[in-house]
Amino acid sequence: MHNEIIKDIGEKELIRRVAEYMPTNQASDDCALIKTKREDLLINTDLMVENTHFNYKIISPRDLGWKAITTNYSDLVSSGCIEFIGVNIGLVLTPNTEWKWVKELYEGFSEALNKFGGSILGGDCSRGENKMISITAIGLQSKLKLRRNACKPGEILLTTGIHGLSKLGLLIKANQIKKEDLNLGKKLIDQSINAFCRPTPKHQTLKKILLSSEFFMKKEIGCTDSSDGFYQAIFDLSKESKCKAVIDYQKIPKNNNWPDGETWDQHYFFGGEDYELLISLPRDWASKLIQMDKDITEIGYFTQGSPNVEIKNYPNKNNLYNNSYSHF
Amino acid sequence: MHNEIIKDIGEKELIRRVAEYMPTNQASDDCALIKTKREDLLINTDLMVENTHFNYKIISPRDLGWKAITTNYSDLVSSGCIEFIGVNIGLVLTPNTEWKWVKELYEGFSEALNKFGGSILGGDCSRGENKMISITAIGLQSKLKLRRNACKPGEILLTTGIHGLSKLGLLIKANQIKKEDLNLGKKLIDQSINAFCRPTPKHQTLKKILLSSEFFMKKEIGCTDSSDGFYQAIFDLSKESKCKAVIDYQKIPKNNNWPDGETWDQHYFFGGEDYELLISLPRDWASKLIQMDKDITEIGYFTQGSPNVEIKNYPNKNNLYNNSYSHF
Secondary structure, three states, X not given: OOOOEHHHHOHHHHHHHHHOOOOHHHOOOOOEEEEOXXXXXXXXXXXXXXXXXXXXXXXXXXXXXXXXXXXXXHHHHHOOEXXXXXXXXXXXXOOOOEXXXXXXXXXXXXXXXXXXXXXXXXXXXXXXXXXXXXXXXXXXXXXXXXXXXXXOOOOEEEEOOOOOHHHHHHHHHOOOOXXXXXXXXHHHHHHHHHHHHOOOOOHHHHHHHHHOOOOOOOOEEEEEEOOOOHHHHHHHHHHHHOOEEEEEHHHOOOOOOOOOOHHHHHHHHHOOOOOOEEEEEOHHHHHHHHHHOOOOEEEEEEEOOOOEEEEEOOOOOXXXXXXXXXXX | OOOOEHHHHOHHHHHHHHHOOOOHHHOOOOOEEEEOOOOEEEEEEEEEEEOOOEOOOOOOHHHHHHHHHHHHHHHHHHOOEEEEEEEEEEEEEOOOOEHHHHHHHHHHHHHHHHHHOOEEEEEEEEEOOOOEEEEEEEEEEOOOEEEHHHOOOOOEEEEOOOOOHHHHHHHHXXXXXXXXXXXXXXXXXXXXXXXXXXXXXXXHHHHHHHHOOOOOOOOEEEEEEOOXXXXXXXXXXXXXXXXXXXXXXXXXXXXXXXXXXXXXXXXXXXXXXXXXXXXXXXXXXXXXXXXXXXXXXEEEEEEOOOOEEEEEOOOOOOOOOOOOOOOO
16 A cells, blocks of 8 residues: 555554564564573563653653563563563663653662562663663573463463553553542552552462473463453464463452442453463363462363454443554 | 753763663673573664654665664674574654555665574564664674773784765765765765665674684684774773773775865764774784785774873874764
8 A cells, every 4th residue: 555654554463564574483472582502582672662651740760660671571471481681771861851760760670670680781872852761671481481372272261360450550640530539449549550550570470380380291381461451462362372262251350349340341351561471271280270379360261263252251231342552 | 960961961971870780791892791501692782763863864764774783783793793693673653654664674674684694583663753763683692702891902903994984974865065065986975875874794704803713812802893983992992991092093994085184084083883893903813814804904003001092193283073973
């Protein structure tokens, strides 16, 4: 088409088109694999652009630094990273950025690296008209690979935790929900702001998966994180694994104080910026893993069929409307 | 200081400050080293920001794609990269960017990768108010490390080629030099535009250094590329190696059609975006390398003394004025 512009193509189609310039084995997961003679490495790049992903009103530089590292590490974890090596940081700043802002950003980076491992390897700084943080994270691939395309019909679908909190945190920070307008408990508000500003990669889950793997011979299992939202994560697993996901609405774990209603289901299913893992495992392995970690919950299964997500026992009249976020 | 802003701190001081958050062994070279059990990898991130590093008037998307890969690879080469593995690409686009622009950018990436090796491993795309390309390149570290801080007093300083062409190319593309105003030959103009738009990493030089190394036992040698300019490269070697560089103006190789005069010396010494290597070697090794590659030229030596660059036999009345480029 002549003079086609990115806004009209949309983010997903753009990513599909540029993926055509990559070797075919790399395109279905967020992380890429680097093979070396004795070890394989995982590499992942994430961009955070001012006024697209963040602005000074809704997140402090310290929280932003923490979040830039942990969300990147979450992608590595979702591919089966057993050890974080470090990050390269590309930083675009406006000339009138205060040094205090940069210092607190780096303190946030350091805080996350001290907690989860790895160090700042290198990077680049440049002037620009808007702030931008580009982080490339590197980690060691465990022998068990976690991949979007490795779910099998008959397997159980697990989640490491609840969803929707980060979206609620964003709405609160952006003043799009008035605290006094809603009967949200202080605890739910605090948890939501924390989920939005201080997400935690599920780096302990892989160790439990490996511990519980003793009797199960598999080189890879189906997994992704829910950074693009709960529904999108399951849809991506289904699409890349070429089978159908069936989830039971009644089994989905929710925060005790999470309100009922369609708006809240929208936040839960499509809010995004959750960093839980969605994992597909054979029944016996899944049962063993659930015994080891009480936060891990069975929410459905995979079955033969066209890639799709079926939601059983959904109580509301209207179907869920997929309003997942697009950057373009 | 209170409310200090980046513009007042300057680029060098900013880089020095953020380097304090890195492990101390990583900070003096552009590339970082990743140790794995059997092989070491080199990793390097470079940012290219619209209106800071490029704009649509001076470089086509295809040339920009080529240049983004090759300049990044030049950093890997200058640390002793023996094989390119690939790149992660972070791309920020405005919503009204034409797909044609993106397509040609990726064709430029692919052209460079096909020529020099490696592939697109992964990346990220996002919307922003200006275009930005963040490339993280990965390669294999050869057994001989090339490092800024490894020059020794008594060693010879070599250059793989001539400087200044890229700056002239930029001035021509930016219409800051009128072709008709100057008696520049067509060949010099073409070479300069090519140097600016289509730089080539000196990836063959390492092989020659290794071939000529037979009788010389060294684990690392002094080297950097001249991406920040000829003078800055030598100054960086001198500073990081804590010794003095002495260069002979009369030995510096110039393009046959390069005009004389102080302006042209400025372009030569401080123009930047040259991607030649500056190499420090013991005399015998240097002689052997020069025999193998007629483009490699001896231009000076290192000696004990405070980090500095002394220019001998400089013919012009005024000293060279360091007007090297700062992004802030």
